[in-house]
Amino acid sequence: MSLGFWNPNSVFGGFGGFDEDFFTMPSALLDIPPSLTRFKDDTMRHSSPRYEITENDKQFRLAVDVPGVKPNHMKIELENNGRVLHISGDRKEKTDTSYKAFKFDKRFTLGRDLDTSKIAAHLSDGVLVLTAPKMEKLPPICGKNVLDLN
Numbered sequence: 001m002s003l004g005f006w007n008p009n010s011v012f013g014g015f016g017g018f019d020e021d022f023f024t025m026p027s028a029l030l031d032i033p034p035s036l037t038r039f040k041d042d043t044m045r046h047s048s049p050r051y052e053i054t055e056n057d058k059q060f061r062l063a064v065d066v067p068g069v070k071p072n073h074m075k076i077e078l079e080n081n082g083r084v085l086h087i088s089g090d091r092k093e094k095t096d097t098s099y100k101a102f103k104f105d106k107r108f109t110l111g112r113d114l115d116t117s118k119i120a121a122h123l124s125d126g127v128l129v130l131t132a133p134k135m136e137k138l139p140p141i142c143g144k145n146v147l148d149l150n
Contacts, residue, residue, distance in 0.1 A: 049104050060114050060132045066104070067126035068093070074128070082116035084109055085130070113137075 051064045064087060066074065074089035088105040110116060110132070119132045 048106060051106070051108075053108075055134075058134055060111065060134065062108060062130045064106070064128045064130075065126060066091075066123070066128050069126070071123055074123075076121060076130070078116055078119070079107075082110070083112070085119075087128070 049065050051062060054061045054063075062085070066089060068091040069089045070091070073091060074087070077086045078084070079086050085108045086106075087108075088103070090101055090103040093100045093102065113134050114132045115135050116132060119130055122129045
């Protein structure tokens with residue numbers, strides 16, 4: 001048995017060894033479009049930020065990690081009649097000789113019990129926190145859901 005080095009950039013763990021790079025194989029051999037073979041060296045990186053959703057009887061809370069993202073580089077929108085929260089943004093990181101750009105784009109389906117007209121957003125220390133109050137539930141009339149008109 002031999003020990004090989006695992007390459008996390010290799011999609012299939014390499015062909016014949018862990019340290020082989022999937023993207024250096026001839027694309028014609030695997031029928032991979034040339035645009036995908038350039039993925040590894042692309043200066044634009046896409047990521048999905050980490051997030052945490054909590055809720056209680058009164059409110060819904062979404063905390064999204066967006067380190068290094070400035071407020072003017074972020075977009076928050078409600079879609080589909082306020083049922084989908086769409087968060088996107090980007091940041092640039094300077095290296096010795098160039099810049100690397102990172103983009104994120106995430107959608108969250110919101111419950112129908114939220115008052116989306118009162119969503120509040122706060123960005124602090126690289127964490128975007130969005131809160132939305134829940135709508136008050138109307139109590140059933142006389143303990144019944146059906147009115148008796150007799």
